[in-house]
Amino acid sequence: MTSHRCQCLCVVATFVVFLSVLVVVSRGQPADLSSREVGVAHHDGRPVLRHEVAPILTEDTLTEQEQEFEYLIEGEKKKGTRRVLTLDIGGGAKMEFVRIPKGTFLMGAPDGEPEALAGEKPQRRVEITRDYYIGKYEVTQAQYYAVSDMDPSKFKGGRLPVERVSWDDATAFCWTLSGRTHWKVELPTEAQWEYACRAGTTTSFHFGSQLNGGLANCDGEIPYGTKTPGAYKETTVEVGSYPANPWGLHDMHGNVWEWCRDFYYPYDNFARLKDPFQSMTSSEDSCIQRGGSWYGYARNCRAAYRLNCRPGSRVSSNGFRVCIRLD
Numbered sequence: 136m137t138s139h140r141c142q143c144l145c146v147v148a149t150f151v152v153f154l155s156v157l158v159v160v161s162r163g164q165p166a167d168l169s170s171r172e173v174g175v176a177h178h179d180g181r182p183v184l185r186h187e188v189a190p191i192l193t194e195d196t197l198t199e200q201e202q203e204f205e206y207l208i209e210g211e212k213k214k215g216t217r218r219v220l221t222l223d224i225g226g227g228a229k230m231e232f233v234r235i236p237k238g239t240f241l242m243g244a245p246d247g248e249p250e251a252l253a254g255e256k257p258q259r260r261v262e263i264t265r266d267y268y269i270g271k272y273e274v275t276q277a278q279y280y281a282v283s284d285m286d287p288s289k290f291k292g293g294r295l296p297v298e299r300v301s302w303d304d305a306t307a308f309c310w311t312l313s314g315r316t317h318w319k320v321e322l323p324t325e326a327q328w329e330y331a332c333r334a335g336t337t338t339s340f341h342f343g344s345q346l347n348g349g350l351a352n353c354d355g356e357i358p359y360g361t362k363t364p365g366a367y368k369e370t371t372v373e374v375g376s377y378p379a380n381p382w383g384l385h386d387m388h389g390n391v392w393e394w395c396r397d398f399y400y401p402y403d404n405f406a407r408l409k410d411p412f413q414s415m416t417s418s419e420d421s422c423i424q425r426g427g428s429w430y431g432y433a434r435n436c437r438a439a440y441r442l443n444c445r446p447g448s449r450v451s452s453n454g455f456r457v458c459i460r461l462d
């Protein structure tokens with residue numbers, strides 16, 4: 136009798152464990168992560184991460200540093216100050232984040248912007264209701280290796296941006312870093328990305344309305360806003376090789392495309408104007424990438440340009456930068 140009860144208990148326990156695993160695995164691609172959730176991210180089709188995400192630290196624990204920097208607008212040099220948080224991300228690597236103040240901005244392409252596509256319109260006023268941190272640079276290969284123990288990039292160099300990373304890889308990186316640092320690390324929403332890229336400007340690029348490869352790493356042989364062609368380096372370059380934007384961020388235009396957390400949606404079907412974010416609605420959805428790349432035409436580097444891409448895509452123009460959520 137006792138043996139029979141033991142067997143029953145074993146069967147029930149096995150079933151409960153099986154159900155738990157099923158629930159975790161069936162979560163599929165993560166859309167949003169709140170503290171204490173158990174996460175599963177996929178790399179090469181395998182679940183590779185599963186850990187408790189610790190609660191974020193409070194703002195009392197911040198140790199920011201003020202940094203002065205130079206930026207360019209319409210060819211004129213200006214001075215700015217950024218508030219930088221430096222995190223030890225393990226593996227001997229650090230990562231710098233710039234604090235972005237909450238506020239409102241016009242998201243999307245204005246009427247009359249040359250070569251703007253229908254998906255970039257209508258332009259509308261969007262509110263970002265909380266401060267957040269965003270990477271001063273794209274995630275580098277040294278940082279990616281320190282966190283994920285992988286080095287997938289085509290072009291090799293510790294200070295080059297990591298590429299050949301999918302949306303799944305980028306999300307897995309965020310989850311690992313969240314667990315390691317106790318901060319809520321995530322990909323920027325598309326709105327957070329464009330807000331940070333524009334940094335208060337309204338032109339096609341944060342430095343003006345022309346690009347031919349001189350102020351951002353792209354295919355300058357196909358210029359934008361000018362008939363004068365420029366450089367096409369045919370490779371990524373070290374992060375921070377070009378001037379910062381007015382909020383102190385580098386390479387928001389060009390170098391590598393940057394995965395955003397959102398799945399693609401048309402602006403005109405999307406009424407939310409506060410902290411807009413679109414989670415996945417079907418397995419056919421595409422993710423958003425922003426900012427253009429070393430491989431792309433200058434027009435694709437515009438602040439308003441939206442690329443939709445399958446989340447599993449791993450090509451040498453795909454990279455990312457990460458945010459820290461404060462709430």
Ligand SMILES: [Ca+2]
Pocket residue numbers: 273386387388389390391392393426427
């Ligand atoms: Ca970029």
